[in-house]
Amino acid sequence: MKVLVVGxxxxxxxxxxxxxxxxxxxxxFCTPGNGGTANCSKTKNVAIDAMDFAQLIxxxxxxKIDLVVIGPDNPxxxxxxxxxxxxxxxxxxxxxxxxxxxxxxAYAKDVLTKLNITTAQFAVASSQQTAEAIxxxxxxxxxxxxxxxxxxxxxxxxxxxxxxxxxxxxxxxSGKFSDKKVVxxxxxxxxxxxxxxxxxxxxxxxxLPCQDHKRRFDDDRGPNTGGMGAYAPVQLYERNKAAxxxxxxxxxxKALSEGKFSFKGxxxxxxxxxxxxTKKDKLxxxxxxxxxxxxDPETQTILPLLQSDLYDALYACTNGTLAPNQMxxxxxxxxxxxxxxxxxxxxxxxGEMLQLPQTTDSTLIFHAGTKLTDDxxxxxxxxxxxxxxxxxxxxxxxxxxxxxFLSQLQNENINYRSDIAKRETWQSK
Ligand code: AMP
Ligand code: GLY
Numbered sequence: 001m002k003v004l005v006v007g008x009x010x011x012x013x014x015x016x017x018x019x020x021x022x023x024x025x026x027x028x029f030c031t032p033g034n035g036g037t038a039n040c041s042k043t044k045n046v047a048i049d050a051m052d053f054a055q056l057i058x059x060x061x062x063x064k065i066d067l068v069v070i071g072p073d074n075p076x077x078x079x080x081x082x083x084x085x086x087x088x089x090x091x092x093x094x095x096x097x098x099x100x101x102x103x104x105x106a107y108a109k110d111v112l113t114k115l116n117i118t119t120a121q122f123a124v125a126s127s128q129q130t131a132e133a134i135x136x137x138x139x140x141x142x143x144x145x146x147x148x149x150x151x152x153x154x155x156x157x158x159x160x161x162x163x164x165x166x167x168x169x170x171x172x173x174s175g176k177f178s179d180k181k182v183v184x185x186x187x188x189x190x191x192x193x194x195x196x197x198x199x200x201x202x203x204x205x206x207x208l209p210c211q212d213h214k215r216r217f218d219d220d221r222g223p224n225t226g227g228m229g230a231y232a233p234v235q236l237y238e239r240n241k242a243a244x245x246x247x248x249x250x251x252x253x254k255a256l257s258e259g260k261f262s263f264k265g266x267x268x269x270x271x272x273x274x275x276x277x278t279k280k281d282k283l284x285x286x287x288x289x290x291x292x293x294x295x296d297p298e299t300q301t302i303l304p305l306l307q308s309d310l311y312d313a314l315y316a317c318t319n320g321t322l323a324p325n326q327m328x329x330x331x332x333x334x335x336x337x338x339x340x341x342x343x344x345x346x347x348x349x350x351g352e353m354l355q356l357p358q359t360t361d362s363t364l365i366f367h368a369g370t371k372l373t374d375d376x377x378x379x380x381x382x383x384x385x386x387x388x389x390x391x392x393x394x395x396x397x398x399x400x401x402x403x404x405f406l407s408q409l410q411n412e413n414i415n416y417r418s419d420i421a422k423r424e425t426w427q428s429k
Contacts, residue, residue: 001311004060005030006050006080007071008037010338010368010387011296015069015310016043017366018303022311029063031056035354035378036367036386050075057087067092067315070265073149076292077103081265092314094265099292101267105145105183108290115251115261119287121186128172134184135164142187146171148179152214152226157187188274188286193237194230194298195244195271197252198313199263200322204253208302208329209237211424212295216345218419225345226384229337229420230301231395240273244285264317266294300366300387301336305329335398335421336389337406341369342413344383349413352380357408362401364389385414396425 001024005012013036019025020041030037033045048055050072060068068084070076070093079096093099100107112119121140124147125131135141144167146154154177156167164184171177196207210232216222237244248269255261268291273283303310308328316322341349348369356378359365366389369382390401399421406416 001025001066002027002063003029003311004056004063004065004068005033005037005071006056006068006075008032008034008050009071009296010036010366010384011294011299012071013037013040013366013368014300014303014387015071015294016040017364018306018310019069022309024309024311029059029065031059034367034381035370035372036365038372050080051078053078053080053083056080057084057089060084060089061087066090067311067318069093069314071294073099073102073291073293076265077149090315090318092265092318094263094292098263098265101263101290102292103149104147105289106147106181109183111261111290112287115255117248117251117287118284120188123184124181125184126181128168131168131172131182131184132165135161135168138184140186141184143185144168144171145183145185146177146179147181147183150177150179152224154179155224188272188288190273190275190283191236192288193234193244193271193273194295195237195248195269196295196298196302197249197267197269198317198322198327199256199265199267200317200320201262201264202256202320203322203324204249204256204263204267205322205324205326206249207327208232208305209234210295210298210301211236211421212298213417213420216340216417218417223345225340227295227297227338228340228417229335229387230295230297231333231335231398231421231424232298232302232305233333235424236273240283240285243283244271247285248287263292265292267291268293268295268298296368297336297338297384297387300389301334302329304364304389304391305332305334332391332393333395333398334389334391335395335402336387337402337416337420338368338384339386339388339406339409339414339416340384341380341382342415348383349380349385350382352411352413354378354380354385354411356386357405359405360401362391363405364391365405380414388416394425395421399425
């Protein structure tokens with residue numbers, strides 16, 4: 001089989017790497033790919049932009065591609081799946097209408113409300129004046145979210161009313177956001193879990209739960225980023241599995257079965273385990289957001305633990321044959337640490353020579369902001385440069401493997417958080 005993977009980040013490198021392990025897959029093309037996919041088994045980079053639907057379609061026809069896998073959010077929001085399906089291609093990913101769960105936060109809140117899935121209290125406003133009135137009238141209103149896609153920069157979690165009003169000024173007046181609709185939310189307190197699921201239109205199958213670290217610096221300080229590291233499995237999920245299944249997965253499955261909800265691809269459920277002050281010691285799963293794609297760096301973290309065939313699973317999603325036991329996971333632990341440009345997320349690194357230490361059986365590396373020059377030299381090309389993933393029997397050893405690899409990196413312009421998965425050393429006890 002021939003597969004086209006659209007995108008060029010660490011997520012896409014991990015997808016290509018895992019697809020290349022399938023005996024069914026003969027060849028993979030990655031558009032545009034990166035320095036890692038350029039050297040990945042069975043994989044070839046092709047310089048087509050992820051938003052150039054016409055070229056992607058004509059390339060896929062020319063190469064007789066059997067399956068197209070879409071990585072990033074932008075082409076999904078732009079309707080790449082609709083365009084490719086109309087052209088007769090088999091595509092893994094949601095249609096534009098289905099991906100609205102990610103590209104409109106207000107729409108996602110509507111769906112959550114209709115399906116009776118617990119989510120933060122909210123209101124929607126389409127003007128600064130209305131938004132300000134909501135913030136002033138409601139003491140719960142402490143989070144401001146731009147409705148549309150905003151590269152992770154459209155969420156403001158505020159401490160007080162004044163900070164909310166400042167955030168509204170930024171959204172409506174700074175010119176940084178074209179979108180003028182906001183969701184205003186109650187602020188929840190607690191740890192987050194990324195629960196990625198596969199959907200084939202009828203069945204929802206959870207993948208291995210994972211925990212992301214979004215802030216730039218240790219101890220969750222500094223600005224929000226695309227993700228500085230992640231780990232799986234997650235003890236917090238295991239302890240709250242029944243509640244998460246009953247309150248989130250069961251209603252989604254029911255809605256899919258009854259035709260009240262339609263989705264095909266990866267439904268990424270961002271969950272926050274909130275401690276309700278009135279119910280001491282009780283954690284309640286709240287859905288913070290949906291994404292309509294694989295997470296980054298969640299994908300680099302969980303795919304190394306996938307034992308079953310990724311091609312089979314993705315293909316099954318395209319023709320409604322996803323089995324509840326489709327995904328088989330290793331019992332090992334994975335710790336994924338992102339090595340980023342020194343000033344990321346403010347700026348990225350471009351064209352700097354990159355020399356990576358040797359990987360071992362217990363360490364994997366997935367490239368993100370790298371590329372190969374015409375003469376085959378590996379250079380930096382982005383904010384998040386690569387992910388080092390340590391794999392081991394328990395989380396403490398997985399961390400050690402990732403950090404041992406990174407300690408051999410000699411590049412003062414690249415750095416990383418030192419506390420990924422630190423809170424999760426339960427398995428080694
Ligand atoms: P989102 O893109 O909606 O997931 O928001 C990005 C990040 O902002 C989340 O991962 C949380 O860390 C934080 N966040 C979003 N909504 C809330 C909320 N209602 N309460 C507290 N933190 C939030
Ligand atoms: N790691 C967060 C995301 O992929 O959106």
